[in-house]
Amino acid sequence: MSFWEQVALGALCFGRAIREGRRLAVWITWLPMLALQALALLALVGAAHPLASWLMAPLLTRVSGDDALRYPQGFHRLPLLAAQSWFLAGALLGPLCVGAAARAYADAAAGRRARAGAALGEALRRWPSLWLAALPTALVAFGVQAGLGQLADVRLSGPTRALLPFLGGAVQLLGQAACAYPPIVVALERRGPFPALARLPATLGRGFVPAAVVLLVLVPTVLPFDGLAPWALADAGRDLPEISAVLAAARALVQAAGALVASGALAYVYLAALAPGSEDA
Amino acid sequence: MRRTAAILAALGVLAAGCGDPTLWARWRIERALYHAQARERRVLARGSLARDADFAPLERRFAAIAAAYPASRWAAAPSGPARDVALAAARAAYEQASIAARRGGDDRAEALWAKLEVEDAALPGIVIASRLARARALDRLGRYDEALAERAALAAMDPTGDPDRVGPSADVLEAPLVLASELRARGRDAAADSALRGADAHLSAALARGRGADVLPLAEGVSRVRAARGDAAGALAALRVALPGAADWEVPERAQGLAARALEAGAPESVVAYSRWAASQSDTRRVAGQAWLVAAQAWERLGQPDSALADYDAILSRWTDPGALGPVARFRRADLLDRLGEWERARAEYLALQAAYPTHPLAFTSAQRIVRHHVEVNEPELARLAAQAAILNIDHLLATNRDRAVQRDGGLARAQLLLTLGRPREAEDALVQLWRSFPQDSAAQAGALQAAALATARAGGVVRADSIRAGLRRNASSATVRLAAGAAGAAGRHTH
Numbered sequence: 055m056s057f058w059e060q061v062a063l064g065a066l067c068f069g070r071a072i073r074e075g076r077r078l079a080v081w082i083t084w085l086p087m088l089a090l091q092a093l094a095l096l097a098l099v100g101a102a103h104p105l106a107s108w109l110m111a112p113l114l115t116r117v118s119g120d121d122a123l124r125y126p127q128g129f130h131r132l133p134l135l136a137a138q139s140w141f142l143a144g145a146l147l148g149p150l151c152v153g154a155a156a157r158a159y160a161d162a163a164a165g166r167r168a169r170a171g172a173a174l175g176e177a178l179r180r181w182p183s184l185w186l187a188a189l190p191t192a193l194v195a196f197g198v199q200a201g202l203g204q205l206a207d208v209r210l211s212g213p214t215r216a217l218l219p220f221l222g223g224a225v226q227l228l229g230q231a232a233c234a235y236p237p238i239v240v241a242l243e244r245r246g247p248f249p250a251l252a253r254l255p256a257t258l259g260r261g262f263v264p265a266a267v268v269l270l271v272l273v274p275t276v277l278p279f280d281g282l283a284p285w286a287l288a289d290a291g292r293d294l295p296e297i298s299a300v301l302a303a304a305r306a307l308v309q310a311a312g313a314l315v316a317s318g319a320l321a322y323v324y325l326a327a328l329a330p331g332s333e334d335a
Numbered sequence: 336m337r338r339t340a341a342i343l344a345a346l347g348v349l350a351a352g353c354g355d356p357t358l359w360a361r362w363r364i365e366r367a368l369y370h371a372q373a374r375e376r377r378v379l380a381r382g383s384l385a386r387d388a389d390f391a392p393l394e395r396r397f398a399a400i401a402a403a404y405p406a407s408r409w410a411a412a413p414s415g416p417a418r419d420v421a422l423a424a425a426r427a428a429y430e431q432a433s434i435a436a437r438r439g440g441d442d443r444a445e446a447l448w449a450k451l452e453v454e455d456a457a458l459p460g461i462v463i464a465s466r467l468a469r470a471r472a473l474d475r476l477g478r479y480d481e482a483l484a485e486r487a488a489l490a491a492m493d494p495t496g497d498p499d500r501v502g503p504s505a506d507v508l509e510a511p512l513v514l515a516s517e518l519r520a521r522g523r524d525a526a527a528d529s530a531l532r533g534a535d536a537h538l539s540a541a542l543a544r545g546r547g548a549d550v551l552p553l554a555e556g557v558s559r560v561r562a563a564r565g566d567a568a569g570a571l572a573a574l575r576v577a578l579p580g581a582a583d584w585e586v587p588e589r590a591q592g593l594a595a596r597a598l599e600a601g602a603p604e605s606v607v608a609y610s611r612w613a614a615s616q617s618d619t620r621r622v623a624g625q626a627w628l629v630a631a632q633a634w635e636r637l638g639q640p641d642s643a644l645a646d647y648d649a650i651l652s653r654w655t656d657p658g659a660l661g662p663v664a665r666f667r668r669a670d671l672l673d674r675l676g677e678w679e680r681a682r683a684e685y686l687a688l689q690a691a692y693p694t695h696p697l698a699f700t701s702a703q704r705i706v707r708h709h710v711e712v713n714e715p716e717l718a719r720l721a722a723q724a725a726i727l728n729i730d731h732l733l734a735t736n737r738d739r740a741v742q743r744d745g746g747l748a749r750a751q752l753l754l755t756l757g758r759p760r761e762a763e764d765a766l767v768q769l770w771r772s773f774p775q776d777s778a779a780q781a782g783a784l785q786a787a788a789l790a791t792a793r794a795g796g797v798v799r800a801d802s803i804r805a806g807l808r809r810n811a812s813s814a815t816v817r818l819a820a821g822a823a824g825a826a827g828r829h830t831h
Contacts, residue, residue, distance in 0.1 A: 102359050102362035103359050103362075104356050104359055107355055107358045107359065108353045108354040111355060111358060123358055123361075123416075124365055125366040125369055126365075126369055293373045
């Protein structure tokens, strides 16, 4: 497959994943992740309430200082804390949801009835395998974020500092595209994590570009929220700091929807070009 | 598996509700206060369009917040979330009083602030703010002695005694100077001297206890008090205390501070020495420029005008844009040349200042200086032409520039020029109009007093003069202006 054919494959699979996304069953596969993030947001917003403060107060004081438990500073810090909680929830439940979604999408593509409960049950049984298979992706994200955090204290020119988040985002996207398929292999071929990871180099030739296309298409979906964050903190936030919680919730919803579609699109790329016995494999 | 989940769920249910309730109380009061203050900002942003009906619910809202978290329950907490609750409740009570004062209820506001001082004595930051606000309210109510007592109580507070703020309180450090100035304005010089003496001892003790970043502001406070007492050597000695602990980069600025204080204290030789030191260590406008400015003034006092002119020149030639120093240096240079009898050079400087900084207050003063010179050397026609030209310029500026400071300064200068032109009735009207536009501005209030004097001096103007003075007695923010209005009114009634 030429480069442009791979680009077209990525785009086609993305389009198909969106079309199949009309089924309720595939949405349900990402509900655990959404529920966990909703719980985390609720705990962050109500961290000072006696129902949550026994757990959240020591945690937030350690992570973000006592101000995170105050009004309105707690809402000012919410975007960053919500991003961190999304990262943690993704590291914990992301592989489970990717596996379940890939199974549900594959069933839908094969003309079978997609059953969310069965897909989630199977993913739950394979959770450790899925988690191990997704470890490289999580490590790439963690590495990039930790690197950016380290560079915060390094003396850099203004333009370099301004470009760093974009550079970090690009590295993360390419790294995650390169490591995208092992959880799909675990979910669709019912293999263990190590055989799935061993197949990673073989997926790069035909799978890297389509995966990068799928992930790249999703980037603009969260950009409006990042663009609105300064407005929410400065202008609108002056009178209504709670708006940052609404934005964080909306961002989580869009992120979950994007991750769901990406799971389906990657499953389709895998089935079309990488799976043993596929037309192009 | 199910058993483990059940145990975990049971533990979660048991743990839920075990959190600290003060955290939730703090969150709730801070939220209530934040939104009340946001509402207050929106109302205040409407300026003169804000009505009493807008303020009344706000006052009730702040009162409700303060009442929900009584000081008796919270104010004793030494630190932590409970103290934050106490601070927020006290802030709400303070805002309630401020709004009451804004609605014209100074007596109600004064009582609320007095209550705060007693109930929230453990919150020095709130007590300081309440004392300041209460003193102003008492002034407005005409209870001057009580206002002075309030200022004296503020001056007696420990500037470093507020655990909720970093560094000494600027209001407490400033209080003895304000108190002394108020006392002197009422002719009570002995009481003013006594207040300054007490403040000197009190603040010196705080300086001796001070550590780290507290030392410089405390030293400056002691130094200012000593300078106000006329103790030049003591003022400098206080500032020198802050030098040893200063970092290398801070030394030039502190040396410049020493020079400025020496100038205030009347020690011009020391000014020159400290200024030279500061200017040799720094090249910034803030340090070197200020150092040259105070050095030039010291040279003037030492009777060496050439050195003073050289320092003013240094400020104007060293930087392409000398910033805020530019108009000051140019004006002082012109003033010095004028006093040396070099009128043509002085006039050129005054005109250059007006051209370069047309909206600066000193530009308006420069225009008046030119007119005044022609009057003084008996050139009435030239004075009239200069005054007419200046008024035309100011009228154009007032019509095209809506900045409030420009409107006020330009309006005052215009009124004085009208007086110079021999048009007192127009000057009187201009001053009254200005006061109506800026009722809370002390310069406009002083202008209104002058307008009252002008009205008194003309036939049939007594009624208007009385009305102006009554308005000043009722609404002027400055106690000095109120007292002056009262005294002039009484004298006017006595005469007529």
